[in-house]
Amino acid sequence: MYGAAGSAVPAWCLLVPEIPSESEIRNWCIKYLARTLDVSEQKIDPDAEFARLGLDSANSLYLIVELEEWLGIELTTEVIFEYPSIAALARHLARRPAGEDSAR
Amino acid sequence: MPHSHVIWHGVPRVKTAPAENSLPLGAATPIDIPSLADVLRGRAAERPNDAGYVFLPDRGGERTQLTYGDLYARARAVALRLAEHGRRGDRAALLFPPGLDFVVAFFGCLLAGVIAVPMMIPRRDSKRDASAAILADCSPRFAITCRDLIEIARPDLGERLSSVGIEWVFVDPTPADPSHPNGALPAIERADIAFLQYTSGSTSTPKGVIVSHDNLLHNLEMIRLAFGNTDRSTHVSWVPYYHDMGLILVILQSLYIGALCVLMAPVSFMQRPLSWLRAIHEYRAEIAGGPNFAFDLCVRRHRPEQMQGIDLSCWKLAYNGAEPVRAETIERFASTFARYGFAANSVHPAYGLAEATLLVSSGQRGDGPVTAAVSRDGLRHHKVVCSTQGDDVQQVVGCGRPLTGERLAIVDPESRQRLGARLIGEIWVAGPHVAQGYWGNPEATNAVLKAVIDGEAALPWLRTGDLGFLDEDNELYITGRIKDLIIIRGVNHYPQDIENTVQDCHPALRRHCGAAFSVLDQNNEEQLVVVQEVERAYRQQVAIGEITGAIREAITREHDIAPREIVLLRTGTLPQTTSGKIQRNLTKQIFSAGSLENLQ
Numbered sequence: 001m002y003g004a005a006g007s008a009v010p011a012w013c014l015l016v017p018e019i020p021s022e023s024e025i026r027n028w029c030i031k032y033l034a035r036t037l038d039v040s041e042q043k044i045d046p047d048a049e050f051a052r053l054g055l056d057s058a059n060s061l062y063l064i065v066e067l068e069e070w071l072g073i074e075l076t077t078e079v080i081f082e083y084p085s086i087a088a089l090a091r092h093l094a095r096r097p098a099g100e101d102s103a104r
Numbered sequence: 105m106p107h108s109h110v111i112w113h114g115v116p117r118v119k120t121a122p123a124e125n126s127l128p129l130g131a132a133t134p135i136d137i138p139s140l141a142d143v144l145r146g147r148a149a150e151r152p153n154d155a156g157y158v159f160l161p162d163r164g165g166e167r168t169q170l171t172y173g174d175l176y177a178r179a180r181a182v183a184l185r186l187a188e189h190g191r192r193g194d195r196a197a198l199l200f201p202p203g204l205d206f207v208v209a210f211f212g213c214l215l216a217g218v219i220a221v222p223m224m225i226p227r228r229d230s231k232r233d234a235s236a237a238i239l240a241d242c243s244p245r246f247a248i249t250c251r252d253l254i255e256i257a258r259p260d261l262g263e264r265l266s267s268v269g270i271e272w273v274f275v276d277p278t279p280a281d282p283s284h285p286n287g288a289l290p291a292i293e294r295a296d297i298a299f300l301q302y303t304s305g306s307t308s309t310p311k312g313v314i315v316s317h318d319n320l321l322h323n324l325e326m327i328r329l330a331f332g333n334t335d336r337s338t339h340v341s342w343v344p345y346y347h348d349m350g351l352i353l354v355i356l357q358s359l360y361i362g363a364l365c366v367l368m369a370p371v372s373f374m375q376r377p378l379s380w381l382r383a384i385h386e387y388r389a390e391i392a393g394g395p396n397f398a399f400d401l402c403v404r405r406h407r408p409e410q411m412q413g414i415d416l417s418c419w420k421l422a423y424n425g426a427e428p429v430r431a432e433t434i435e436r437f438a439s440t441f442a443r444y445g446f447a448a449n450s451v452h453p454a455y456g457l458a459e460a461t462l463l464v465s466s467g468q469r470g471d472g473p474v475t476a477a478v479s480r481d482g483l484r485h486h487k488v489v490c491s492t493q494g495d496d497v498q499q500v501v502g503c504g505r506p507l508t509g510e511r512l513a514i515v516d517p518e519s520r521q522r523l524g525a526r527l528i529g530e531i532w533v534a535g536p537h538v539a540q541g542y543w544g545n546p547e548a549t550n551a552v553l554k555a556v557i558d559g560e561a562a563l564p565w566l567r568t569g570d571l572g573f574l575d576e577d578n579e580l581y582i583t584g585r586i587k588d589l590i591i592i593r594g595v596n597h598y599p600q601d602i603e604n605t606v607q608d609c610h611p612a613l614r615r616h617c618g619a620a621f622s623v624l625d626q627n628n629e630e631q632l633v634v635v636q637e638v639e640r641a642y643r644q645q646v647a648i649g650e651i652t653g654a655i656r657e658a659i660t661r662e663h664d665i666a667p668r669e670i671v672l673l674r675t676g677t678l679p680q681t682t683s684g685k686i687q688r689n690l691t692k693q694i695f696s697a698g699s700l701e702n703l704q
Contacts, residue, residue: 037666052656055660061374
């Protein structure tokens with residue numbers, strides 16, 4: 001899909017064009033989790049840890065899959081443990097150079 | 105009994121046992137196979153170079169496979185080590201990441217006469233999980249795993265088990281030298297215990313179902329007959345090995361019938377359910393299935409562009425079990441995937457539980473599902489009434505008929521009298537696949553596995569704790585359960601474990617004053633509800649939101665499920681009996697009627 005890591009192309013060239021902004025990703029996650037967990041969007045605190053919101057491992061996987069589809073990237077299942085809140089995850093994904101998470 | 109290297113062509117030879125007084129059904133019994141260890145020996149001798157098992161890794165990894173010859177050689181190497189360091193009848197905990205090493209270790213135990221205890225790998229961040237109580241309950245001498253898990257991924261686990269005197273045994277990645285001396289392994293007999301299945305009982309008091317080779321071989325034969333399996337019945341599965349369905353229906357049935365078994369990791373399926381369908385297509389698999397939610401997930405993640413070139417016409421039997429089977433799920437799945445060649449009559453609802461080894465009821469291959477339209481209101485009052493009235497209609501799905509060689513009765517759980525067709529009662533089961541007992545627990549054994557129907561000859565019956573009815577064609581319908589059990593995504597959760605977690609997570613919560621139960625949501629899926637009293641002294645001091653947040657987090661971390669609703673109550677308002685026992689059912693009724701007074 002994108003240049004492979006370790007190729008001769010400089011990293012800044014690999015940035016995905018038109019990647020949604022941090023706040024767009026954050027808002028998308030809030031809307032998605034509110035729907036999945038059946039609560040109002042006001043109750044989804046973007047700084048709370050995912051477990052605090054009641055996101056179990058199955059729903060974590062579904063969130064990753066939906067993000068992959070929306071952003072057109074591949075993510076590892078660990079991304080949610082490394083960035084354990086909506087805010088942290090959105091910040092990471094918005095700054096993510098292509099290829100970083102797609103290694104399997 | 106001396107070893108006979110039985111050579112089979114296709115399926116094991118079957119003789120019909122003479123009718124006995126205790127089992128006058130004319131049970132079809134594979135009486136000439138001593139044990140499952142001998143089934144493996146037979147396969148290895150007969151077809152050493154045929155692939156028995158394949159593991160499909162997640163994207164990009166390399167497929168691994170085990171021939172029957174390799175499996176036998178590697179399992180024998182494990183068995184010889186177990187025999188050298190331990191004794192027949194010792195227990196061995198099996199802790200494996202998804203892959204084929206588990207299969208090697210499991211058969212290693214069978215060959216050595218060591219009792220296998222398949223376990224889920226305890227989660228790192230979990231304070232309290234079932235593993236400690238299971239280890240205490242069956243006191244294993246060994247824990248078997250692959251080296252990488254303990255040395256790289258989870259050194260904490262290595263220390264934890266070593267500290268209680270358990271000896272680690274590693275499965276070697278390469279087949280052992282086949283010239284190793286032969287005589288060191290014992291002959292295994294039908295009455296010998298094959299493994300303990302710890303899917304019953306709560307985290308604090310787990311119950312290990314004792315499964316003998318006799319139980320296993322009988323149930324494997326019942327499965328073969330009902331499913332119409334042959335050595336061409338390739339199976340593709342993602343169900344984990346520590347789930348009785350993943351072990352018996354997938355791993356063991358495949359060896360028993362001599363068909364290829366293709367495994368993938370549960371997480372691969374959860375992330376990319378369509379990869380399961382692609383594997384079914386690629387391997388031209390006849391058999392694949394799982395709990396009801398798996399079929400919903402496939403529909404939800406269906407993307408036509410990812411299904412190109414997939415032909416599911418090979419898929420003859422899509423079993424659905426381990427959680428309630430929903431009519432809507434079956435219809436949606438069949439209509440979504442019909443365009444890829446999926447036949448509606450492949451849908452195969454089934455019912456079973458670990459105490460009966462696995463399978464209790466099933467249709468015959470190709471029967472297709474049977475549904476009945478009954479009155480919702482009637483079901484609430486344990487009555488089966490046909491209904492055609494809009495809101496009141498509940499489609500219940502039949503889970504097939506009793507199996508060959510098994511007895512099944514619907515019994516009034518209070519009076520213990522047998523009930524007739526279309527009356528709802530507890531499902532009782534008897535037959536050679538019903539376990540003799542729970543490990544080291546005669547009380548539970550007597551209460552659950554040695555029941556007697558009032559006014560009938562003493563025959564030990566298994567009380568399943570599930571409610572249902574039989575129709576005139578002997579089709580079994582499951583309508584509910586009397587045991588306190590919550591099933592979410594095919595996993596059993598016990599209310600008392602969840603209640604303990606809740607009461608430990610915040611000092612404002614009163615001990616022994618909470619109830620956990622499940623309700624059905626608009627999609628007819630079980631959802632967890634927690635009702636909990638708050639200590640009077642804390643009511644003014646602590647924000648409600650903080651308490652519910654703490655509860656939600658604790659349940660998510662410890663049990664890996666998300667509570668759908670948390671209700672906090674004033675001190676002394678949770679329904680209890682006069683002796684102070686929590687009334688979960690009554691609490692659920694009051695909750696469902698919307699009459700609980702929430703502090704929020």
